Structure formats: C-alpha cells, structure tokens
Amino acid sequence: MTSNRLSGPLADVSGDAGYVGHPPRVGFFTDTSVCIGCKACEVACKEWNGLPDPDGDALTLTGMSYDNTSELGSNAWRHVAFIEQGATSARGGDPPSPPGRGAGPPGAPLPSARAGLPAVADGTTVADVVTAVSSSADVISAVMDDGDTGATRWLMSSDVCKHCTHAACLDVCPTGALVRTEFGTVIVQPDVCNGCAYCVSACPFGVIDRREGDGRAWKCTMCYDRLRGGLEPACAKACPTDSIQFGPLDELRAIAQTRLAELHEAGTTEARLYGADPDDGIGGAGAFFLLLDEPEVYGLPPDPVVTTRDLPAMWRRAGVAAAMLAAGVAVAFAGRRP
Amino acid sequence: MTEQPQVPEADFRSYYGRPILKPPRWREPELPAYLYLGGLSGAAAAMGAVAAATGRRPLARAGRLVGAGAGMSGTAFLIAELGRPERFLHMLRVAKPTSPMSMGAWLLAAHSGLASAAVGSDLTGLLPRLGALAGAATGVTGPLLATYTGVLLSDTAVPAWHEAQRHLPFLFAGSAMASAGAAGLVATALRSRQERVPPARLAVIGAAIELAVTADLERGLGLTGETYRQGGAGQMMRAARWLTPAGGLAALAAPRSRVAAVAAAGLLTAGALATRFGVFRAGPASVADPKYVIASQR
Numbered sequence: 334m335t336s337n338r339l340s341g342p343l344a345d346v347s348g349d350a351g352y353v354g355h356p357p358r359v360g361f362f363t364d365t366s367v368c369i370g371c372k373a374c375e376v377a378c379k380e381w382n383g384l385p386d387p388d389g390d391a392l393t394l395t396g397m398s399y400d401n402t403s404e405l406g407s408n409a410w411r412h413v414a415f416i417e418q419g420a421t422s423a424r425g426g427d428p429p430s431p432p433g434r435g436a437g438p439p440g441a442p443l444p445s446a447r448a449g450l451p452a453v454a455d456g457t458t459v460a461d462v463v464t465a466v467s468s469s470a471d472v473i474s475a476v477m478d479d480g481d482t483g484a485t486r487w488l489m490s491s492d493v494c495k496h497c498t499h500a501a502c503l504d505v506c507p508t509g510a511l512v513r514t515e516f517g518t519v520i521v522q523p524d525v526c527n528g529c530a531y532c533v534s535a536c537p538f539g540v541i542d543r544r545e546g547d548g549r550a551w552k553c554t555m556c557y558d559r560l561r562g563g564l565e566p567a568c569a570k571a572c573p574t575d576s577i578q579f580g581p582l583d584e585l586r587a588i589a590q591t592r593l594a595e596l597h598e599a600g601t602t603e604a605r606l607y608g609a610d611p612d613d614g615i616g617g618a619g620a621f622f623l624l625l626d627e628p629e630v631y632g633l634p635p636d637p638v639v640t641t642r643d644l645p646a647m648w649r650r651a652g653v654a655a656a657m658l659a660a661g662v663a664v665a666f667a668g669r670r671p
Numbered sequence: 672m673t674e675q676p677q678v679p680e681a682d683f684r685s686y687y688g689r690p691i692l693k694p695p696r697w698r699e700p701e702l703p704a705y706l707y708l709g710g711l712s713g714a715a716a717a718m719g720a721v722a723a724a725t726g727r728r729p730l731a732r733a734g735r736l737v738g739a740g741a742g743m744s745g746t747a748f749l750i751a752e753l754g755r756p757e758r759f760l761h762m763l764r765v766a767k768p769t770s771p772m773s774m775g776a777w778l779l780a781a782h783s784g785l786a787s788a789a790v791g792s793d794l795t796g797l798l799p800r801l802g803a804l805a806g807a808a809t810g811v812t813g814p815l816l817a818t819y820t821g822v823l824l825s826d827t828a829v830p831a832w833h834e835a836q837r838h839l840p841f842l843f844a845g846s847a848m849a850s851a852g853a854a855g856l857v858a859t860a861l862r863s864r865q866e867r868v869p870p871a872r873l874a875v876i877g878a879a880i881e882l883a884v885t886a887d888l889e890r891g892l893g894l895t896g897e898t899y900r901q902g903g904a905g906q907m908m909r910a911a912r913w914l915t916p917a918g919g920l921a922a923l924a925a926p927r928s929r930v931a932a933v934a935a936a937g938l939l940t941a942g943a944l945a946t947r948f949g950v951f952r953a954g955p956a957s958v959a960d961p962k963y964v965i966a967s968q969r
Contacts, residue, residue: 339769403689508758527753527756527763531770534696534697537692550754627684636969640826647771650836651821654818658717658814659810659871662740666727
C-alpha cells in the first residue's frame with residue numbers, strides 16, 4: 334500500500350522514503366502550558382548547531398514583549414513567542430479595561446503593559462530601554478497590579494520546524510538537498526543545497542529560510558547528529574520544565590492526549606493540540622504542540638495544507654493548457670497557404 | 672455621540688501582525704523575466720515548428736531563433752536567482768515529479784538544447800535532418816515549458832499563487848502565445864502580408880485568452896483576489912488590461928499594415944511582461960499580511 338504519498342495519514346514515513354529496519358519516528362511535543370519563556374531552548378540550539386548572528390543584531394529589541402527573536406529562520410531554529418493578553422480574551426470576550434486605558438483586540442498585546450511605556454522601535458538598544466523604563470516606575474507597578482488581580486495572562490510557546498509527515502519543502506526541493514532521515518525527520522544537506530529558495534515559499538509554516546550571505550536554506554535538523562549518537566536534541570535537553578519533550582512520536586501523542594484531558598478536567602478548556610492529528614493537511618506534524626489559544630495568536634497557520642496535495646491536479650491543468658497552446662498555434666496556421 | 676460602524680471589519684488575530692509565511696526569496700526582475708522568457712521561448716519554438724512544417728522558412732527560422740535565445744537568457748535569469756549560482760548543475764542531480772522546479776530544469780535544458788540545435792543546423796546547414804527533427808521536437812517541449820511555470824508558482828504555500836492554480840497555466844499559455852505572435856510579427860514585418868497572417872492570428876488568440884483568464888483570476892479568488900488589484904501588483908495588472916487588448920486590436924490590422932504589426936508586437940510584449948510582474952508581485956503581497964493565510968484556512 335503506497336497511497337497517501339502526497340497527503341493524508343502515513344504510518345511509516347521513513348519506510349515510505351526507502352529506509353529498511355529504521356528506528357521509530359521521533360518528534361517533539363511542546364507543551365506550552367508549562368513553558369516559562371526562559372529561552373534555554375533557543376540558546377542551546379544556537380550553541381549546539383553553531384548558528385551565526387550574521388547581522389550582529391542579537392541585542393536589538395523588537396517591542397514584542399520579551400520576544401526579540403521575532404520568528405523562526407535560517408539562524409533561529411527555536412523561537413519562543415510571548416503573548417500578553419487579557420485573561421478573558423481567549424474565551425471570546427474583551428478583558429475589562431483598566432481606567433484610562435483602551436482595550437486591545439483579542440490576541441493583541443495587552444494595552445496596559447505597553448501604553449504607558451516609552452515606544453520601543455526596531456533598532457532600540459538595551460541601554461535606551463533601561464534608561465527609559467527606570468523613569469516609568471508607576472507604569473511598571475500598574476502592570477504588576479494587573480498581574481496580581483489575574484487580569485492578564487502570558488502565553489509562551491517555543492516554536493520549531495514541524496518535521497511534517499508530508500513536507501512541502503522536501504517535495505519541491507529540485508536538488509534532493511532536503512531529505513527524510515531514518516528517524517522520520519526532515520533535514521537539509523548543506524553540501525547539496527544550491528539556494529533556489531523553493532522550499533522557503535513551499536513551507537506552510539514559514540519555517541525554512543535562505544541565509545543571507547551564505548545563500549543556502551537552513552532549518553532545524555532535530556539535532557540529527559545528536560540523534561545518530563543516541564542523544565536527545567539540544568533544546569529538549571535544555572528545557573527546564575519539560576515543556577519540550579522528545580521521544581518516539583507514538584508515545585508523545587499518547588502523553589499529549591493525557592495532558593490535554595488533565596487540563597480540560599482542571600477547567601483549562603481552551604487547551605488544544607496543534608499538529609497532532611494524522612488526518613490534518615500535512616498528515617500530522619513530527620513536532621506538535623499543546624496551545625492555550627488559536628494557532629494564529631502564536632503566529633501559526635490555523636489549518637495548513639501541504640501544497641503538493643494539489644500537485645497532480647496542477648500538472649494535469651498544465652498539460653491541458655499546453656495542449657491548448659499547441660492547438661492555438663495550429664489554428665493560427667490553418668487554412669490554405671497562398 | 673460618536674458613530675459606531677455597523678459592520679465591523681473582519682477581525683483576524685495574529686502574532687503582533689507579523690506574517691505567518693516567509694516572503695518569497697525570488698527577486699525582481701529575475702523571476703518575472705524568466706516567466707516571460709520561458710513562455711516566449713516555448714510558444715515561439717512551437718510556432719517555428721509549425722511554420723517549418725507548413726513551409727514558411729523565414730518564420731520557422733525566427734521561431735527557432737527566438738526559442739533558443741529566450742530559453743538561454745531565461746536560464747541565465749534562473750541561475751542568477753540561486754543563492755549558490757555555481758551549484759546550478761545540482762538541479763540535474765535528480766528528476767523529481769513532486770518538484771516543479773526539477774521538472775522545469777529538465778524541460779528547460781531539453782528545450783533550449785533542442786531549439787539551439789535546430790537553429791545551429793538551420794544557420795550552418797549542417798545535419799539538416801537532425802536539425803529539423805530537433806525543431807519539430809520543440810513543438811512538444813515548447814508548450815510544456817510555457818505552462819509549467821504556472822505550476823511552479825502554484826505549488827507553494829503563497830496564497831495568491833496557490834489559490835490561482837486553476838488560472839495560472841492557462842494565463843501563461845495565453846500570454847506566451849501573444850508574446851510569440853509578437854515576435855513573429857516583428858520577424859515578418861518586412862515580408863508579404865500573407866506571411867504575417869499566422870503570427871497575427873496567434874497574437875490575437877493569445878491576447879484574448881490572456882484577457883479572459885486575467886479577468887476571472889482577479890474576480891475569482893475571494894479575499895486573496897485583492898492582492899492582484901492593489902499595490903504594485905494592481906498597477907501591473909491594470910497596465911496589462913490596457914496594453915494587451917490594444918495589442919490584440921493592432922494585431923488584427925497587422926496583416927494589412929506594417930506599422931500596426933510593429934505596434935502590436937510592442938504592446939503585446941509590454942502586456943505580457945506586465946502580466947508576469949503583476950502575478951509575481953501578488954505573491955509577496957499575499958504573504959505580507961497574515962490575513963490572507965488565515966482567511967484561506969478558516
């Protein structure tokens with residue numbers, strides 16, 4: 334049975350890629366309900382994989398809460414998102430507005446945490462902010478008051494390459510640089526990649542990117558070298574709260590279901606799994622998540638679909654269009670030649 | 672009392688308004704220029720093949736010349752797009768039907784090679800039979816080269832391109848026919864009016880298809896369709912909406928008037944280029960605002 338090669342559930346991804354007698358498929362379960370935003374995963378990843386900071390802008394502040402990494406990319410293979418929001422916004426209502434402050438849209442940064450603080454623009458240095466913030470003690474105490482009364486909540490989530498069951502990046506790679514490993518993960522071979530950037534536009538999660546100055550595409554390897562040596566990936570090893578769990582994907586899915594039931598029973602009804610369903614648009618992710626709000630609040634696509642699911646139909650249409658072109662040329666020459 | 676809007680704007684939550692997807696790393700003018708040149712090369716070679724089969728030697732030679740030249744220069748643009756141009760031959764390491772770029776690289780190599788062989792044989796008089804065979808083969812590779820680029824763009828997560836998967840191959844086919852017709856009109860401008868009839872017809876058919884598919888594309892994509900109507904993409908698409916029909920009308924008069932023939936060629940070429948730049952620009956625009964990604968999935 335070799336169906337579902339482009340989309341749908343696929344029980345044995347490594348076997349489908351030609352591996353015989355391979356180890357079980359491994360993955361990440363990132364439980365964001367216990368993430369404390371320490372960024373140890375980001376640091377461990379950068380250290381182990383020797384990721385560069387080519388722009389030298391590691392200390393640039395974005396103004397997006399404590400997130401100064403901004404997004405996954407060629408040099409950031411883990412990215413911790415920070416979302417500040419009113420406690421009720423996830424359940425559909427606006428948070429009560431403190432006097433003198435406007436309520437923001439659900440999912441937007443909580444106004445009280447930002448309205449009174451000096452504007453932080455891209456490019457602001459740490460020193461600028463320290464100076465400005467130290468003169469805003471009243472604002473800080475107001476923010477802390479909000480925290481004390483439970484009017485705010487902070488969502489933190491460590492994002493990573495999803496290592497899709499049906500990986501569009503791998504499907505569209507014209508050189509064979511992107512490959513499936515024996516562990517069921519997806520990696521780029523840097524000695525093969527010629528930087529065509531097709532994978533960048535194909536990824537439905539905006540994960541993989543071309544590195545400036547280097548010209549090749551880079552992304553999370555799930556620490557392929559560590560896996561080969563029997564070690565767990567650096568981010569999971571460094572995570573102090575077990576928000577990032579590594580292991581065989583089957584086991585992680587079972588653990589996640591148990592955790593989800595626990596949370597629902599405890600009244601955290603907004604908890605949901607993301608990427609855990611083999612029937613979803615990418616055949617299930619190798620790295621999946623427990624989220625406490627809609628995926629787009631974390632910068633994740635709500636219902637991603639591998640683009641190559643539609644590829645057979647696209648090729649058929651291109652064939653029909655080519656036939657139309659040939660017919661048009663023939664018609665143009667039809668008739669008796671004078 | 673301040674007025675409250677009755678219908679609230681569609682509200683999309685996002686992570687600080689940041690894009691969900693990475694912007695395409697393909698650049699202007701390289702990629703849209705390649706889309707144009709690939710279409711021109713394919714359709715011109717097909718025109719040359721039929722012209723050869725029907726005994727129109729000057730038009731056959733022109734079709735092959737344009738087919739080879741546009742194929743070669745298109746290849747140069749593609750290589751310039753790579754992050755590691757010196758590794759362009761890695762494209763031919765594998766042949767992957769799941770990668771439109773892999774299929775396209777093989778197709779482009781085959782087509783350019785065949786068209787060049789046909790031109791070389793035609794100009795030198797060497798190996799006439801093989802040259803004729805190569806030229807005839809471009810009648811098959813050409814139409815495929817002109818339309819696969821629709822798949823190349825559609826087979827991405829970029830909303831404006833992916834959602835246009837039903838349109839792009841036909842849009843590019845029509846646009847390529849108009850471009851090749853334009854090249855044929857230039858090549859036959861100084862010849863008899865009968866010689867200009869086939870390229871003029873091809874140009875008119877192509878322009879009509881290009882216009883019809885573009886109109887449907889701009890209307891038919893829901894929220895994402897606005898990326899084809901706004902900003903830099905909208906400018907190009909609006910320009911094409913004037914240039915292409917004007918070129919088509921001029922092409923109708925091209926058999927009778929040399930001036931009309933040359934004018935039609937210029938207008939249709941400009942229209943085809945504007946269409947390619949417009950389609951290309953809609954892609955990054957549909958990624959820059961996360962609402963298009965979210966709307967297409969909710």
